[in-house]
Amino acid sequence: MRLTPEAITAYQRFDSRGRPTVMTRIELTDNNGRRITANAFVPSGASKGSREALELRDGGRTYHGLGVSKAVKNVSEIAQVLAGFTVTDQEAIDQRMIDLDGTENKSRLGANAILSVSLAVARAAAEYQQVPLFNYLAELYHEPNPNLLPTPLMNLINGGAHADNGLVLQELMIVLVGAANFTEAMKMGTEVYGTLGKAIKASGVGDEGGYSPIFQPSANGRERIYNSLALLVKAIELSDYKAGKDIAIALDSAASEFYQDGRYYLDSKTSLDSAGMVEFYRELIREFPVISIEDGMAEGDEAGWKALTNGFVGGRGIQIVGDDLFVTNPLIFQRGIERGLANAVLVKPNQIGTLSETLKVIRMAKAHGYNVVISHRSGETEDPFIAHLAVATDAGQIKTGAPARSERVVKYNEFLDIEQIHLPRLELTPYYAGRLPFKV
Ligand code: 2PG
Ligand code: MG
Numbered sequence: 001m002r003l004t005p006e007a008i009t010a011y012q013r014f015d016s017r018g019r020p021t022v023m024t025r026i027e028l029t030d031n032n033g034r035r036i037t038a039n040a041f042v043p044s045g046a047s048k049g050s051r052e053a054l055e056l057r058d059g060g061r062t063y064h065g066l067g068v069s070k071a072v073k074n075v076s077e078i079a080q081v082l083a084g085f086t087v088t089d090q091e092a093i094d095q096r097m098i099d100l101d102g103t104e105n106k107s108r109l110g111a112n113a114i115l116s117v118s119l120a121v122a123r124a125a126a127e128y129q130q131v132p133l134f135n136y137l138a139e140l141y142h143e144p145n146p147n148l149l150p151t152p153l154m155n156l157i158n159g160g161a162h163a164d165n166g167l168v169l170q171e172l173m174i175v176l177v178g179a180a181n182f183t184e185a186m187k188m189g190t191e192v193y194g195t196l197g198k199a200i201k202a203s204g205v206g207d208e209g210g211y212s213p214i215f216q217p218s219a220n221g222r223e224r225i226y227n228s229l230a231l232l233v234k235a236i237e238l239s240d241y242k243a244g245k246d247i248a249i250a251l252d253s254a255a256s257e258f259y260q261d262g263r264y265y266l267d268s269k270t271s272l273d274s275a276g277m278v279e280f281y282r283e284l285i286r287e288f289p290v291i292s293i294e295d296g297m298a299e300g301d302e303a304g305w306k307a308l309t310n311g312f313v314g315g316r317g318i319q320i321v322g323d324d325l326f327v328t329n330p331l332i333f334q335r336g337i338e339r340g341l342a343n344a345v346l347v348k349p350n351q352i353g354t355l356s357e358t359l360k361v362i363r364m365a366k367a368h369g370y371n372v373v374i375s376h377r378s379g380e381t382e383d384p385f386i387a388h389l390a391v392a393t394d395a396g397q398i399k400t401g402a403p404a405r406s407e408r409v410v411k412y413n414e415f416l417d418i419e420q421i422h423l424p425r426l427e428l429t430p431y432y433a434g435r436l437p438f439k440v
Pocket of ligand 2: 252
């Protein structure tokens with residue numbers, strides 16, 4: 001089924017923070033007169049890595065400068081050059097868009113414009129083949145048996161750039177290692193989320209649906225972290241689960257956000273150097289069932305990353321995840337692998353801007369023994385694409401926020417559909433990753 005310039009149209013839509021984003025719609029009619037429609041939305045980050053592909057915004061005063069009319073217009077330019085490509089030619093289409101853009105970070109057309117087309121093309125191909133999206137993506141990835149449901153890392157307490165509560169760590173997540181299947185992981189996760197909501201007296205929610213506790217003004221940065229982790233453990237135990245055994249904890253420090261001139265600021269008065277930060281994590285791991293640390297160091301602090309990796313990987317079995325560090329970029333990730341940084345990669349399609357490059361990063365990770373965590377952004381939409389991506393690639397872990405607010409829950413519900421409906425219909429037995437990705 002071939003693309004025509006009229007088949008691809010982009011529109012400005014809105015994300016979960018009420019900010020403009022791009023949606024691309026592909027409409028085609030196949031030889032039998034069957035109409036195919038495929039929409040794809042792009043998400044948007046708040047704590048971005050400096051080397052992410054560029055998200056093109058209009059600037060100016062309208063929409064606080066965040067309009068995407070330029071990116072929407074650029075999709076028309078893309079549509080012209082994609083005429084004649086077959087929807088199943090994902091790699092050739094992605095390469096054509098990369099060439100048309102011509103820059104290293106997709107700054108001419110915008111990664112938001114390019115990604116929306118890339119994802120819509122994949123969805124159109126799945127529609128055309130009349131298979132669930134994960135099934136088609138598995139074909140692209142050369143995974144014959146896409147039946148692994150990932151372990152969710154649910155973000156229950158928000159801080160950093162996603163909240164306004166003086167908690168420097170951005171995300172405190174629960175990891176549903178002890179569930180028997182995804183359905184049970186959701187039961188456990190939502191129960192703990194509910195319990196935590198009752199246990200935290202004064203709180204709003206942050207960008208990813210996790211609670212944003214309000215601390216005593218006198219609490220320093222370290223106390224805020226300790227109190228939050230203690231709250232999580234309490235909520236796990238009050239829900240009748242064993243902290244560590246049934247449910248573990250993962251952190252996303254997003255440390256680039258509180259790093260300045262070689263020091264990490266836990267609050268305005270307390271700062272640590274890289275070695276101090278590694279020691280601080282050691283303390284947290286001793287005290288709480290933390291099994292994964294994402295962006296524990298700032299993206300520019302390579303010596304810190306080395307120390308963090310060397311300190312915890314191996315016998316300790318702690319997962320060290322690079323997000324801002326690798327920005328889902330095959331070249332940057334390659335250099336990180338060569339330098340022995342981290343042992344897991346966070347995968348966000350909009351950090352790089354095409355599906356093919358995203359799949360490449362996942363392949364590289366698997367080839368080099370890195371764990372893969374597929375991730376949402378803090379600004380999300382109703383598009384559940386990443387759920388399909390996670391199953392298609394046997395990723396093993398998904399990070400998509402709290403089990404609350406529909407832009408997050410839509411992904412969780414999609415996994416439930418895959419586990420309960422799609423896999424059985426394809427005569428594949430669902431398998432839940434659980435503890436598998438964690439050597440603990
Ligand atoms: C992160 C993400 C998603 P943002 O840092 O991992 O949780 O946040 O989308 O703001 O970069
Ligand atoms: Mg992160």
